[in-house]
Amino acid sequence: MPVAVSSPLLFTPSPAPQTRKSRSLLPSQTLTLRRPATFSARPRLAIPFSIRAAVAIEKEIPENERPETFLRAADDSAAAAPTSVRGRFERMIREAQDEVCAAIEAVDGGGKFKEDVWSRPGGGGGISRVLQDGGVWEKAGVNVSVVYGVMPPEAYRAAKGESGAGGDDSSVKAGPVPFFAAGISSVLHPKNPFAPTLHFNYRYFETDAPKDAPGAPRQWWFGGGTDLTPAYIFEEDVKHFHTIQKQACDQFDSSFYPRFKKWCDDYFFIKHRGERRGLGGIFFDDLNDCDQEMLLAFSTECAKSVVPAYIPIIERRKDVPFTEQHKAWQQLRRGRYVEFNLVYDRGTTFGLKTGGRIESILVSLPLTARWEYDHQPEEGSEEWKLLDACINPKEWL
Amino acid sequence: MPVAVSSPLLFTPSPAPQTRKSRSLLPSQTLTLRRPATFSARPRLAIPFSIRAAVAIEKEIPENERPETFLRAADDSAAAAPTSVRGRFERMIREAQDEVCAAIEAVDGGGKFKEDVWSRPGGGGGISRVLQDGGVWEKAGVNVSVVYGVMPPEAYRAAKGESGAGGDDSSVKAGPVPFFAAGISSVLHPKNPFAPTLHFNYRYFETDAPKDAPGAPRQWWFGGGTDLTPAYIFEEDVKHFHTIQKQACDQFDSSFYPRFKKWCDDYFFIKHRGERRGLGGIFFDDLNDCDQEMLLAFSTECAKSVVPAYIPIIERRKDVPFTEQHKAWQQLRRGRYVEFNLVYDRGTTFGLKTGGRIESILVSLPLTARWEYDHQPEEGSEEWKLLDACINPKEWL
Numbered sequence: 001m002p003v004a005v006s007s008p009l010l011f012t013p014s015p016a017p018q019t020r021k022s023r024s025l026l027p028s029q030t031l032t033l034r035r036p037a038t039f040s041a042r043p044r045l046a047i048p049f050s051i052r053a054a055v056a057i058e059k060e061i062p063e064n065e066r067p068e069t070f071l072r073a074a075d076d077s078a079a080a081a082p083t084s085v086r087g088r089f090e091r092m093i094r095e096a097q098d099e100v101c102a103a104i105e106a107v108d109g110g111g112k113f114k115e116d117v118w119s120r121p122g123g124g125g126g127i128s129r130v131l132q133d134g135g136v137w138e139k140a141g142v143n144v145s146v147v148y149g150v151m152p153p154e155a156y157r158a159a160k161g162e163s164g165a166g167g168d169d170s171s172v173k174a175g176p177v178p179f180f181a182a183g184i185s186s187v188l189h190p191k192n193p194f195a196p197t198l199h200f201n202y203r204y205f206e207t208d209a210p211k212d213a214p215g216a217p218r219q220w221w222f223g224g225g226t227d228l229t230p231a232y233i234f235e236e237d238v239k240h241f242h243t244i245q246k247q248a249c250d251q252f253d254s255s256f257y258p259r260f261k262k263w264c265d266d267y268f269f270i271k272h273r274g275e276r277r278g279l280g281g282i283f284f285d286d287l288n289d290c291d292q293e294m295l296l297a298f299s300t301e302c303a304k305s306v307v308p309a310y311i312p313i314i315e316r317r318k319d320v321p322f323t324e325q326h327k328a329w330q331q332l333r334r335g336r337y338v339e340f341n342l343v344y345d346r347g348t349t350f351g352l353k354t355g356g357r358i359e360s361i362l363v364s365l366p367l368t369a370r371w372e373y374d375h376q377p378e379e380g381s382e383e384w385k386l387l388d389a390c391i392n393p394k395e396w397l
Numbered sequence: 398m399p400v401a402v403s404s405p406l407l408f409t410p411s412p413a414p415q416t417r418k419s420r421s422l423l424p425s426q427t428l429t430l431r432r433p434a435t436f437s438a439r440p441r442l443a444i445p446f447s448i449r450a451a452v453a454i455e456k457e458i459p460e461n462e463r464p465e466t467f468l469r470a471a472d473d474s475a476a477a478a479p480t481s482v483r484g485r486f487e488r489m490i491r492e493a494q495d496e497v498c499a500a501i502e503a504v505d506g507g508g509k510f511k512e513d514v515w516s517r518p519g520g521g522g523g524i525s526r527v528l529q530d531g532g533v534w535e536k537a538g539v540n541v542s543v544v545y546g547v548m549p550p551e552a553y554r555a556a557k558g559e560s561g562a563g564g565d566d567s568s569v570k571a572g573p574v575p576f577f578a579a580g581i582s583s584v585l586h587p588k589n590p591f592a593p594t595l596h597f598n599y600r601y602f603e604t605d606a607p608k609d610a611p612g613a614p615r616q617w618w619f620g621g622g623t624d625l626t627p628a629y630i631f632e633e634d635v636k637h638f639h640t641i642q643k644q645a646c647d648q649f650d651s652s653f654y655p656r657f658k659k660w661c662d663d664y665f666f667i668k669h670r671g672e673r674r675g676l677g678g679i680f681f682d683d684l685n686d687c688d689q690e691m692l693l694a695f696s697t698e699c700a701k702s703v704v705p706a707y708i709p710i711i712e713r714r715k716d717v718p719f720t721e722q723h724k725a726w727q728q729l730r731r732g733r734y735v736e737f738n739l740v741y742d743r744g745t746t747f748g749l750k751t752g753g754r755i756e757s758i759l760v761s762l763p764l765t766a767r768w769e770y771d772h773q774p775e776e777g778s779e780e781w782k783l784l785d786a787c788i789n790p791k792e793w794l
Contacts, residue, residue, distance in 0.1 A: 042781075042784060043785030114770075130770045132769065139768075271749075272749040338739070339739060339759075342739040342740050343749060349740075352669040352740060358669050358670060361669075362736075362768060363770050365768040368765060369766050370765050371536075371765075373527045373538070373756060384440060387440050391439075391440050
């Protein structure tokens with residue numbers, strides 16, 4: 001079955017409290033999307049239709065085998081070299097995908113990931129892996145992808161600017177700016193209501209050096225994060241999770257953990273509920289105000305921290321006995337997860353608008369979710385404590 | 398428990414294929430919303446927060462009894478009179494609420510509606526009724542409300558214009574224009590996968606005659622519709638449903654059914670899936686290009702048609718034996734319902750942005766929903782046929 005991970009999964013750009021300069025990058029793009037008129041293995045559309053959207057995303061082509069790299073060989077050799085940041089970031093996310101999937105399968109017992117590989121004619125592609133209805137996880141998706149695209153000049157100018165990797169505006173002529181993006185994105189929803197959901201996403205973004213403006217710089221940014229969404233609080237679990245995040249951060253900059261912890265609390269906010277979807281972790285976006293090698297190493301460390309941060313918690317909770325009430329509360333919290341992802345998550349809403357591959361974008365949704373009218377947990381109950389921590393984010397360390 | 402139906406439930410304004418003049422009414426309003434810092438029976442927010450939104454919505458106050466009317470006595474007597482269109486529309490929707498709820502309870506057997514009455518200090522209020530986990534329905538919400546608000550002058554000018562109830566632009570000075578809105582909104586989700594979900598919504602909107610512009614006209618519009626969302630097609634059910642809609646339409650104008658049937662297919666479109674959420678019905682919005690009395694009578698007839706259009710179908714399907722596979726497919730279609738309501742429905746998205754009462758807005762969501770990765774029904778199967786009809790809307794009559 002032809003399946004592909006969509007590029008929008010890469011982007012979960014956030015309202016960045018610190019670095020706002022490149023927020024307009026994605027929403028302001030202005031090309032037209034061609035959507036295929038037919039869908040595999042589903043009823044054909046009688047009349048071909050098209051969706052006008054902000055960004056051109058080429059139709060993906062299923063592949064039988066994983067290529068060595070999704071980087072375009074045709075690019076200038078420096079960018080396409082395996083030693084380039086692009087090359088090393090791609091290798092890092094593919095290793096992280098292998099590592100996380102292996103760890104999940106080992107703990108799950110029964111479930112196996114289904115893999116779909118795809119490419120795009122103009123370059124780039126991805127590997128989508130989904131484990132569904134396993135022994136421990138009801139739905140686990142781990143996707144990597146590489147995207148080549150084009151952004152309008154205004155977005156490029158907005159994205160450059162003051163800090164880090166920027167140059168001076170005058171050197172850039174108006175004209176579409178090609179960009180490169182690569183990322184790993186994953187959501188892991190376990191069955192047991194005492195075992196938390198995990199989300200992580202790490203991405204690297206780079207513009208080409210504009211050909212018509214000699215001397216104009218290549219721009220780059222890193223983004224990502226790892227966050228935990230339990231239905232019940234086990235303080236030792238949450239502390240363990242945040243400790244691992246802090247350890248990863250502290251190896252690079254002591255300001256990272258407090259800054260990215262708050263950013264995470266701010267980003268995963270369900271405004272209409274006045275509550276976060278979970279208990280946070282770290283989140284950062286549009287990061288280029290540090291050394292590029294340092295941020296590559298930092299992203300690598302964050303991705304490597306996923307297994308030690310999450311798997312021990314799952315080992316402890318996957319077999320804890322639970323009641324129907326526990327399950328119903330987990331399902332209500334899964335409903336909140338759906339609300340956040342469909343209403344607020346910038347990666348998801350961007351993906352839906354631009355016509356990325358829907359099944360890949362929405363693999364983040366839980367297998368099942370629940371909405372009860374006016375459900376209010378009893379004050380002081382375990383459910384109430386979780387809700388309280390989602391409304392009033394806590395310092396766990 | 399203090400509960401209130403939110404005003405946004407009233408509005409499901411659509412991209413009107415015929416009458417585009419008043420589309421900007423709701424989105425362009427520009428006041429600030431004050432959201433209460435605490436919530437009843439849920440954890441208190443440590444730091445009061447506010448949401449900036451497009452429209453001022455006063456905080457609702459729970460009431461112990463249903464008032465005779467939610468109309469403001471202080472208004473000019475013509476508008477507030479029981480014989481005014483406002484007065485008659487309010488009576489109509491309250492009668493429709495009683496009638497539909499009585500019919501639902503009679504068929505459901507076990508379930509009873511929980512009622513919440515509320516008012517707003519500046520006038521208006523509502524009655525929210527929800528039946529949950531009944532014998533036949535897993536969630537049934539039937540809400541009425543009356544709202545007094547203020548719209549910016551640009552919205553008023555955009556809403557007036559060429560047709561029907563309009564006057565000439567020069568007579569209106571710039572200044573906020575008070576408006577009145579009343580409506581009934583309902584979503585009924587049965588348990589049995591062969592019994593379809595029903596949604597209906599009828600609303601009336603009116604601006605005050607501007608005090609600072611003598612001679613400027615009072616504006617008004619009607620909107621609404623009734624649509625059916627089954628998980629499986631029983632042609633006799635869908636034909637019965639559409640026949641009742643057409644009969645209601647044909648009493649008033651032979652162009653109504655084809656026009657509003659198409660409008661319905663266009664409105665309930667899940668763009669990112671390329672499919673409708675269900676099998677349609679009728680839908681209209683911003684309607685004022687006919688006689689006002691005629692449209693009041695038409696809306697009344699549509700609301701009165703809900704029970705005869707829907708209940709016979711439920712009687713036939715509520716006890717049909719089903720398998721886990723049937724249930725899982727129903728749950729997947731419920732997932733699509735969630736996607737439409739959270740991503741596209743203008744009433745819902747408007748309500749979430751403006752901070753209306755969330756539980757009332759989201760009562761439209763099903764009790765439970767499901768998302769499987771890359772689910773593709775087998776070609777020619779019953780599930781495939783439903784999907785086909787959602788992708789390629791059919792003429793049922």
